[in-house]
Amino acid sequence: MTWYETIFDERYPELFGPLEHDPEDEVARIVGLLSLPAGASIVDLGCGRGRHAIPLSRRGYRVTGVDISEKMLRMARERAARENVSVEWVREDMREFLRPETFDACLSLFTSFGYFADEENEKVLRNVARNLKKGGTLLLDLRNAQKGLAGEEDHEMTFAVPAGRLRLRVRFDRVAGRAYAEHELTRPDGIRILSRFDVRIYSEDQLSEMIGRAGMRIHAVHGSLDGGPFTPGAERMVVIARKG
Numbered sequence: 001m002t003w004y005e006t007i008f009d010e011r012y013p014e015l016f017g018p019l020e021h022d023p024e025d026e027v028a029r030i031v032g033l034l035s036l037p038a039g040a041s042i043v044d045l046g047c048g049r050g051r052h053a054i055p056l057s058r059r060g061y062r063v064t065g066v067d068i069s070e071k072m073l074r075m076a077r078e079r080a081a082r083e084n085v086s087v088e089w090v091r092e093d094m095r096e097f098l099r100p101e102t103f104d105a106c107l108s109l110f111t112s113f114g115y116f117a118d119e120e121n122e123k124v125l126r127n128v129a130r131n132l133k134k135g136g137t138l139l140l141d142l143r144n145a146q147k148g149l150a151g152e153e154d155h156e157m158t159f160a161v162p163a164g165r166l167r168l169r170v171r172f173d174r175v176a177g178r179a180y181a182e183h184e185l186t187r188p189d190g191i192r193i194l195s196r197f198d199v200r201i202y203s204e205d206q207l208s209e210m211i212g213r214a215g216m217r218i219h220a221v222h223g224s225l226d227g228g229p230f231t232p233g234a235e236r237m238v239v240i241a242r243k244g
């Protein structure tokens with residue numbers, strides 16, 4: 001099994017939760033950025049535990065959440081049932097998920113794109129293009145490659161989180177264009193949990209070519225979900241593309 005099939009489980013909220021922003025707020029911003037029509041159909045690719053899919057459904061959109069991890073989907077289903085929210089949850093690999101001409105928008109949030117080799121990452125984009133209706137929109141919320149690959153050195157930091165102490169280490173491989181991250185949580189009882197992942201981080205130009213080859217065009221690039229400008233120092237690279 002590869003890393004993305006093993007680390008996304010019930011430990012996720014402890015390991016990644018402290019890095020997340022308020023999803024209700026993010027959903028409000030996403031809706032604003034995409035100007036989605038009422039009742040639009042949206043697929044959240046790599047939906048995890050439904051942080052965005054659930055509030056989107058509550059706003060009246062028809063939402064499909066796709067994830068490879070049954071454990072993440074179980075958390076999503078349980079929360080949706082508790083909150084009486086309807087989302088279609090699909091356990092599938094994003095490299096295989098195909099529903100041609102079905103969605104008005106496809107979301108990929110909190111760095112859920114770039115886990116594979118280039119060829120397979122492109123396959124994900126080709127599937128997205130096929131799954132979108134004509135004029136449909138893709139939103140990719142990614143780590144800003146320029147910040148990692150060009151500027152900043154590898155980094156490490158430790159901070160207190162509700163479940164203990166979290167140590168993050170990120171190493172950039174500038175030749176492969178990948179970031180390797182390690183999250184280690186030490187709980188107060190001394191138990192440590194560790195996750196490692198590696199993700200391809202593309203420049204704006206590389207993404208533009210890949211998105212073009214898949215049959216879409218970049219419409220805007222922002223430095224955050226707020227819609228702020230994309231600068232070399234921006235934390236995120238939020239790419240909005242349209243299917244022609």
Ligand SMILES: C[S@@+](CC[C@H](N)C(=O)[O-])C[C@H]1O[C@@H](n2cnc3c(N)ncnc32)[C@H](O)[C@@H]1O
Nearest residue numbers: 004008046047048067068069093094109110112
């Ligand atoms: C960093 S998490 C983000 C989850 C969610 N978007 C969020 O913001 O909370 C990435 C998600 O992608 C899922 N994932 C990883 N590889 C996948 C694949 N090949 N196909 C579909 N989902 C995948 C993981 O299980 C995980 O839930």
